[in-house]
Amino acid sequence: MSIYDLFNIQGCTALITGAGRGIGRVIAYTMAEAGCMVALLGLHRENLEKVAGELGGKCEKILVLPADVSRRDEIDASFQQVESTFGRLDICINNAGVSQQVPAEDISEADWERIIDVNLKGVFLCCQAAARLMIPKKSGTIINIGSISASAVNVPQKQAVYNASKAGVVMLSRSLAVEWAPHGIRVNSLSPGYIETEMTRSTMSHLFPVWRELIPMERLGKPDDLRGALLYLASDASVYMTGHDMIVDGGYMAR
Numbered sequence: 001m002s003i004y005d006l007f008n009i010q011g012c013t014a015l016i017t018g019a020g021r022g023i024g025r026v027i028a029y030t031m032a033e034a035g036c037m038v039a040l041l042g043l044h045r046e047n048l049e050k051v052a053g054e055l056g057g058k059c060e061k062i063l064v065l066p067a068d069v070s071r072r073d074e075i076d077a078s079f080q081q082v083e084s085t086f087g088r089l090d091i092c093i094n095n096a097g098v099s100q101q102v103p104a105e106d107i108s109e110a111d112w113e114r115i116i117d118v119n120l121k122g123v124f125l126c127c128q129a130a131a132r133l134m135i136p137k138k139s140g141t142i143i144n145i146g147s148i149s150a151s152a153v154n155v156p157q158k159q160a161v162y163n164a165s166k167a168g169v170v171m172l173s174r175s176l177a178v179e180w181a182p183h184g185i186r187v188n189s190l191s192p193g194y195i196e197t198e199m200t201r202s203t204m205s206h207l208f209p210v211w212r213e214l215i216p217m218e219r220l221g222k223p224d225d226l227r228g229a230l231l232y233l234a235s236d237a238s239v240y241m242t243g244h245d246m247i248v249d250g251g252y253m254a255r
């Protein structure tokens with residue numbers, strides 16, 4: 001087998017959550033370009049259909065699944081649709097997430113619940129639904145999008161709940177990796193540093209110059225900077241890697 005064959009995921013099926021924009025959109029592109037059939041899951045049908053339209057020529061089959069990752073009924077129905085359409089799920093990439101910057105002493109209980117529900121419970125529900133399809137096939141790869149905020153308290157923004165949710169994602173991934181290794185399922189997290197997307201642009205663009213000073217590579221990342229790591233984690237190139245948190249951050253965490 002050539003070294004390039006290890007990265008071959010042609011003909012696999014991949015589900016991506018939060019696929020309608022930002023990092024999720026680039027994940028969908030990456031999987032489609034690598035020859036996967038893709039299921040695009042997210043809150044807004046129109047965004048998902050726009051991405052599906054863009055992917056058109058690249059992809060043999062595309063499934064659009066409008067659903068909220070924090071709702072078990074919607075997630076179970078979506079994964080059932082994946083099974084009935086594709087017959088199997090090889091790669092599940094849990095990317096949907098929300099962030100909020102509020103001092104911890106002011107954050108409301110409702111906001112705590114919303115962030116934990118989407119970022120942590122949502123990842124768990126999708127991992128569980130994915131594993132139920134993967135266990136009978138004795139194979140599968142799950143990639144959960146964490147963050148450098150799982151292991152560092154980013155400054156100057158105040159986002160204790162987001163940080164806690166992402167630390168939960170990394171530890172959940174490690175725990176599931178150990179539980180599901182005997183079933184042939186690998187679970188890793190991919191933790192980006194600061195990436196320029198609507199999430200960061202909408203409320204934190206005034207902090208970009210501050211962050212740049214803290215990043216050894218002196219620039220924010222682009223969603224495209226994650227493509228290589230995604231293909232590596234999704235493919236047999238990482239066949240002996242599970243329970244790992246892969247950080248892609250322009251050197252931020254190295255300081």
Ligand SMILES: NC(=O)c1ccc[n+]([C@@H]2O[C@H](COP(=O)([O-])OP(=O)(O)OC[C@H]3O[C@@H](n4cnc5c(N)ncnc54)[C@H](O)[C@@H]3O)[C@@H](O)[C@H]2O)c1
Nearest residue numbers: 018021022023042043068069095096097147194195197199
């Ligand atoms: N942008 C960054 O700097 C950065 C850094 C580290 C980690 N991340 C993580 O990467 C992921 C993607 O971030 P992004 O920057 O592309 O953000 P984004 O806000 O541009 O995209 C997030 C996507 O998730 C979807 N989503 C939100 N709640 C959902 C729900 N309940 N159910 C289904 N879909 C839902 C949104 O509709 C959107 O399409 C997030 O988990 C985020 O925490 C981002």
